[in-house]
Amino acid sequence: MRVLVPLVLALCSLAALAQDEDKDCDLCMTNQFAKCSGAACDCTLKVSADMSQAVNCSKLTSKCWMMKNEMYRKKNGIGTRRIPTEHAMLDNDGLYDPECEADGKFHARQCNDTTTCWCVNTAGVRRTDKGDKSLQCPVLVETFWFQVQLRHKPMEKKMDQTKLEEAIRNMFVSYKVDPKYIEKVEYYDEDRYIIIDLKQNVTVDSPTDLATATYYLEKDIKDNTLFSVNYNQSIKDGMLYNGMKLGFDQAYIYYIDSKNPEFTMKGMTPGIIAVIVVVCLAVVAGLVVLFFTQRRAAKSHIYQKAEGRELDEIQKQQLTT
Template identity: 45%
Template sequence: VTSKCLLMKAEMTGSKSGRREKPKDAFEDTDGLYDPECENTGVFKAKQCNGTTCWCVNTAGVRRTDKHDADLKCNQLVRTTWIIIEMKHAERNAPLNTRSLEKFFKETITKRYMLDGRYISSVVYEKPYITIDLKQNTSDKSPGGVDIADVAYYFEKDVKGDSIFHNSKLNVSIDNEMLHFEKTVVYYVDEIAPEFSMKSLTPGLIAVIVIIVVAIVAGVVVLVFTRRRKGKYVKAEVKEMNEMHRGLNA
């Protein structure tokens, strides 16, 4: 399996020369396909740039910081230890056989991409979603071994019909029935949390955060107002009781 970094570089070279058009939905990450800088070993360099704009990436080549100028320092290539591949299959009446589905994907990943089966943490089916978890720590990966980031890249392109194996298209068949997917999303979890600022968050996420904050503030205001009203009521009640008591004594 060729490294993801070298594959991306080859794709960009092909696009620039006109030999191969850039796939419309090759990536689910926010930056899409870019021309990466690779180490001699084929892994991504920690710092990637497009002209004078630079950012830091993980071992999957996915941006994990805000974009800065060329003075940005990326001290290390942070390892992606967990990759979650989530697929939504086309609508169907009956659910798939869970055991057959799990067997198909585990065999495909181990045989087609040569990944050690112990890195396939789970294959979960919750109609219509299929979720594959790949986990691989730095200490787990042997020198020259297949990286889960490379496998996820090959797999995603296979599922989307843009296979890197040009003469060997992947047909997802469960119990002799072809399976088609409406959407595939890949999530990356690094051993060190990404470093994004609030300004880099999407407008939708910012809106959700604002709504939550407003709801919390509103709740606090209502609670304080309610307690104050309750306090005034108790004081008034005590005052009335005292007046009645004085009246009886008189």
């Protein structure tokens, strides 16, 4: 009997532990692809077949880890619909399977699981020509300036600049960005474009990964949100402006690094080179036309002067006779 009591207690403890492990956990609000489980409801993100990355659901998951997760899902057909027809095209420009540091930063050199490599900035954007695996990327160059260009949907009333700037500040708070990072907001009424300059500021008390914040923002506008479906602070349904939801139909993110990018003519695509050649030829042709036009004008001017002198001589002869 004395032996059975401890055994029964141990079995009860195991059953209680198993129940805790199987309990329902809250969703990860900042990452709809993270899975939360276990007694502590720890949340992880699948980034490869044999690796899951722990995530903090009170913060945005780094852009590098989110790109790895997206590539993992694409490779394994997770969360995707039927395969498109044979000749269908998909714009995947900028998406690759990155190598990430333990803290979620990008490796300075990326190869996308191939023998072709390139150097990236802290936003994971390519900043050099592509090479082989002997390519050296000694440092991860910092992207210190992000220019966000948003095109809003048509609205009946004219935009109020003061209210717009307030709405922009509140919007970026939803993406964990301190408003002090916002250097300037410009609005172009005719084109419906809002341009926001975000700059890394060492004086801001709450450091923010602006690359990740703008990545989440761009995904929301392109109707591919990374937030949980219950997260109600993103702008996937529009930005709160003057008591209404202002929707967007375009988003462009531009990256300015602390060092100039290192592209060469060799690394340019034939299309870009062709455009440069056409522009150069047009400039040369314009200069040639300008040269001959000025030359003809000069000759005409000389002829007019000579003609005037001849007329003067004729008039003098007439007067003397």
